[in-house]
Amino acid sequence: MITAYKCKACGQMMYPYHYRCIKCGAREFDKVAPSDSAKLLTYTIIEQLPWGFDERGRVLGVIEFTNKVRAMALIDVDADRDEVKLGMKLSVHWEPVRDDYGEKVYGIVCRPA
Amino acid sequence: MKPVVIAGAGMIAFERRDDDSLVDMLAMASLRAMDDAGLGDHPVDAVIVGNMASGLFNHQVSVASALVDKLSLYPAAAERIENGPASGGSAIKHGYQAIASGMADVVLVAGGEKMREVIGPRATDVVAYMAQPEAEYVYGVSLPAMAGMFARLYMKKYGVTAKHLAQVAIKNQANGLLNPYAHIHMKITMEGILTHPDSVVSNPIVADPLRLYDCCPVSDGAAAVVMTTPEIAKTLSSKPPIEVAGIGQATDTHALHEREDPTDLKAVRIAAEKAFAMARCAPQDVHVAELHDAFTILEIAESEHVGFFEKGEGAKALANGVTSLDGHLPINPSGGLKARGHPVGATGVAQAVELVWQLRGEAGERQVRDAVNAFMVNFGGFGNNVVATVLRRES
Amino acid sequence: MRIDMELERYLRPPDREMPPYPAKVITLATGSKMVVRQVFREDVPAILPAVRPTLDIPRDYYDVVGSRVYAELLAWYRYRYRDVFCIIGQIDGLLVGLVNSRMFSPQLGISLHTLAIERGLRIGAHLFAAKMEHHIEYLGQEEVLITAESPIGFRRWMIEYGLELREGQHELGGAAPYALTREMYFDAKHRLVAGERPVPQELMEVAQREIRVASETDIIEKILGARRREIL
Numbered sequence: 073m074i075t076a077y078k079c080k081a082c083g084q085m086m087y088p089y090h091y092r093c094i095k096c097g098a099r100e101f102d103k104v105a106p107s108d109s110a111k112l113l114t115y116t117i118i119e120q121l122p123w124g125f126d127e128r129g130r131v132l133g134v135i136e137f138t139n140k141v142r143a144m145a146l147i148d149v150d151a152d153r154d155e156v157k158l159g160m161k162l163s164v165h166w167e168p169v170r171d172d173y174g175e176k177v178y179g180i181v182c183r184p185a
Numbered sequence: 186m187k188p189v190v191i192a193g194a195g196m197i198a199f200e201r202r203d204d205d206s207l208v209d210m211l212a213m214a215s216l217r218a219m220d221d222a223g224l225g226d227h228p229v230d231a232v233i234v235g236n237m238a239s240g241l242f243n244h245q246v247s248v249a250s251a252l253v254d255k256l257s258l259y260p261a262a263a264e265r266i267e268n269g270p271a272s273g274g275s276a277i278k279h280g281y282q283a284i285a286s287g288m289a290d291v292v293l294v295a296g297g298e299k300m301r302e303v304i305g306p307r308a309t310d311v312v313a314y315m316a317q318p319e320a321e322y323v324y325g326v327s328l329p330a331m332a333g334m335f336a337r338l339y340m341k342k343y344g345v346t347a348k349h350l351a352q353v354a355i356k357n358q359a360n361g362l363l364n365p366y367a368h369i370h371m372k373i374t375m376e377g378i379l380t381h382p383d384s385v386v387s388n389p390i391v392a393d394p395l396r397l398y399d400c401c402p403v404s405d406g407a408a409a410v411v412m413t414t415p416e417i418a419k420t421l422s423s424k425p426p427i428e429v430a431g432i433g434q435a436t437d438t439h440a441l442h443e444r445e446d447p448t449d450l451k452a453v454r455i456a457a458e459k460a461f462a463m464a465r466c467a468p469q470d471v472h473v474a475e476l477h478d479a480f481t482i483l484e485i486a487e488s489e490h491v492g493f494f495e496k497g498e499g500a501k502a503l504a505n506g507v508t509s510l511d512g513h514l515p516i517n518p519s520g521g522l523k524a525r526g527h528p529v530g531a532t533g534v535a536q537a538v539e540l541v542w543q544l545r546g547e548a549g550e551r552q553v554r555d556a557v558n559a560f561m562v563n564f565g566g567f568g569n570n571v572v573a574t575v576l577r578r579e580s
Numbered sequence: 581m582r583i584d585m586e587l588e589r590y591l592r593p594p595d596r597e598m599p600p601y602p603a604k605v606i607t608l609a610t611g612s613k614m615v616v617r618q619v620f621r622e623d624v625p626a627i628l629p630a631v632r633p634t635l636d637i638p639r640d641y642y643d644v645v646g647s648r649v650y651a652e653l654l655a656w657y658r659y660r661y662r663d664v665f666c667i668i669g670q671i672d673g674l675l676v677g678l679v680n681s682r683m684f685s686p687q688l689g690i691s692l693h694t695l696a697i698e699r700g701l702r703i704g705a706h707l708f709a710a711k712m713e714h715h716i717e718y719l720g721q722e723e724v725l726i727t728a729e730s731p732i733g734f735r736r737w738m739i740e741y742g743l744e745l746r747e748g749q750h751e752l753g754g755a756a757p758y759a760l761t762r763e764m765y766f767d768a769k770h771r772l773v774a775g776e777r778p779v780p781q782e783l784m785e786v787a788q789r790e791i792r793v794a795s796e797t798d799i800i801e802k803i804l805g806a807r808r809r810e811i812l
Contacts, residue, residue: 074320086443088320094438114447116333117393121325122310128739132324134334134442142442144321158337169324179323200805203639304731371700374611383607386709386774387702397702398609 073166074180076141077101085140107138109185110145110162117153124170131156135182137164145180161185186285190426191410191576192418193222194541196534199368199406199526207236207243207299210407212255214531215295218409218538223422229411230289231262235276235296236530237269241311243299252295262289269315270479271565272296273408273533274572278432280412290417296534297407308403312529315566317440329400331441331567332480333392339448339486340394347394349500351379353481354398356503357517360510361524363551366535368404368526399481404526408535415579427541430466430558431575433459439569450490453562456573457491460560464575468492471514471575472556473543475536477564478521484508487562488516491573510551518543518551533563533572544578593662598683601667601714604775605783608701614669614676615779615787616710624657626791627668630675630697633799641730642695642803648729648752649693652680664692667710669703673792677703679711681724682751689715689724690751691760694733697794698802705736709773712741716765724760725750741768 076087081098087106092099115133131147133156146169149156162182169179195217197210205213211234219229234249245251249263268275273296283289300308309327316322316331339345354373361367378388378398388396418426435455438444444451461467468491476491478484488499493514502508508516519525519539522532540559542548559576603617619627631653634646655661663683669676676698682690691711696704715724726743727750728734734755737743743758750757779787794802 088317088440094443113442114334114338116330116337116395117390118325118327118330118333119390119392120309120327120329121306122313122327123304123306124310125325126739128742130325132326132330132334134447144324144326144440144442146324158341177323304735306735369700371610373609377607377609377611381607383774383776384609385770386706386772387607387609389702389771 074106074143076104076106078104085142087141087143104139104141106141106143106164108164110135110137110164110182112147112156112158112160112162113142114158115147115156124172133182135162135164135180143180145182147182149184155184187287188415189281189284189412189429190415190418191429191537191541192413192421192426193218193220193224193411194409194538195221196366196408196538197406198366199404199528199531199535201301202299202405203301205405207239207245207297208248208251208255210299210405211248211252211295211297211409214297214407214409215252215256215293218411219293221424222411222418224291224411225421227291227421229258229261229291229293231283231292232258233276233279233283233292233294234263234265235272235294235534236265236298237267237272238298238311238314238529241314242302242308258293268570268572269565270477270527270529271533271563271570271572272530273535274561274563274574275434275533277410277412277429277533277537277574278434278572280410281429281432284412284414290413292412293409294412294534295407295409296531298528298530299405300403300528301405305403320440327392328567329392329395329480332482333395334441335447335567336394336480336482339482342448343497343500345482345485345500347379348375349485349503350395350399350481351375352503353478353484354378354523356509357478357521357523360518360551361520363549364520364525367520367524368402368406369520369524373398395480395482401479401522401527404528406526406528406531406535408531408538410534410537410541425545425578427544428577428579429574430577431460431462431464433457433461433463433573435459435571437569439566441567450486450568452568452571453487453490453564453573456571457562460573460575461492464558464577466558466575470558471560473518473540473553473559474514474516475519475539475561476516476521477532477562478517478523479527479564481523483564484516484521487564491560491562510553515553518548518553533561536561536563537574537576540576544576588659592659596663596683598663598665599718601665601718602777603779603784604710604777605779606706606775608703610701612671613783614671614703614706615783616667616669616707616775617779617787619666619668619791621657623791624653626793627675627678628653630793630799631695633796634695634803637800637803639804640732644729645693645695649678649680649695652692665714667707667714668791669707670787670791671698673786673790675791675793677707679707681711681715683719683721684751687722689719689721691724691726692752697799699805705772706774708737710775712760712765713773716762722762725757726760727752727755727757729754740772
């Protein structure tokens, strides 16, 4: 799973890593593990994926974990894309999100909780 | 700093140009700008090329040196400027700095991209390389996908509807019909892209809520300007030089999810504020604008962020015809990225070329009347590096 | 040329009875109405002039697709290709694209080619969908075998329809065969198949009166999008 970073000076949560805090510029952080549930802040159903994907489309979203870490994620809703709603609760998993010519690449995968 | 003007402007038609290499396109556009400036044998001190990804699209790098060579402009200094889709705007900014600092007297700034050398999904992938690698790119995000996520929130918050988005597309494609340099020459209708049931197939979803006709095409093309001092410009040609009155640039977080308010295009706001401050004028003083409508939602959102309209009023202004060619503040008379096309590195320069033509009264059928102040936004990344520019006709 | 009908008896393939494809009208992004209808053997001479200019256009494999379509239509016209159907798209009578296909057996269809003459309006996608519609809904077939000769076709058909790779070869040779099954078709139908029936009488009359074909120069320029290159 991803690691987020909390600024020791101002408490700002960050992901991915920055060498300086995006809010106050401080350089020391506590590592934070995201919680295992999140809510959906926004999403899109992408029907035309870039080169490198053989699937027709997928749902991508921005999520906020219960402990305020934010990240982009693959939203796995199988066939029923109509069930995707802004603000919906999600369970969070660390699973393959991309196949790089046979090599699995891992990322955040969310499912409706 | 010394004042800086655009003395010459030129471009080639944007489209799929199988027969021309990137450097050929840059050279053709450059010659037009040089001739337009009346440059003759006057030396060019520096050549600056705005280009995003020649290495990836065309297997060629150092394209600025290659352009100097094609045009035999040695020993001019030469650099390529890469700032994603804002490469063109950035290149103009660097041209400005070179003249204003006194380091150069005459600078040729050319922007170009040859994207159609690869098939569509590959081009989408290359453009997606500007996303954050481990936190965004890996998921298969594309720029349309980012715009889709942005649009979903923006539409909800400010009451922008699918009809508003379609109105941007229809307006800009109608303007594009009047622009012989535009990639897309096709009049589209509300019935065809939105209200008729067949539009589900004729105008399919690309990245919900954005559909095919909400997105700019993938194009090949190049545009160029000659920048110099007002004094030198007057010795070259009798055409009115266009003052580069203000330039502002600003950046924002790389990853979309790290923005405090994901509907706030902070870099657009700040870049515009800086440009207007430098030009000592206000958004209300602008007579014609070229905004970066890579996606229809962006024209509406940018028109608000730069201060033309209050938040939530941009769509209404559009619907009321304020931003139409015959409206109070025409936006994208060229057809914008939507119709002119978006060869990424060329776009910022092409925006400037259009505005030079508009300010000189050379824009033909799409001429906006009596424009003195013109404004452009060149939007890099998904809004994480934005260049805004004010151009002015000297009175 | 006199044809020796005694010999022709042996050479001409027998044709299977095929239910007709009911014409439909599709509204395009421009608001134009494209009549999509089946044409028959006797219409071939009117269509060939539209295909001919593509023979010299290498871009997007128009030359490969165009020459094969030309040969397929001609062979059909001269009774050397059996169980073929052809569906065309017309705007105000003007031919803007065509698809052809074959009924290999009552269960299996063989998709041949898709040729879009007007570009940028998803005409190829609409006509390809019409061809699948005919195979599955009107001919009642279980499966259609498809292959692609251009990258555009590959991307469009394989990914948009989620086709399944099949063993063996497609009748056209070349790339691997993929299959569209009834189930896949009905899953994709709402996204990919457009159009209204019946076609209003006045539109149908215009379409049937004459299959108009653009000039050779116009066709080349439509396909290459190069109409302004001379001056710009």
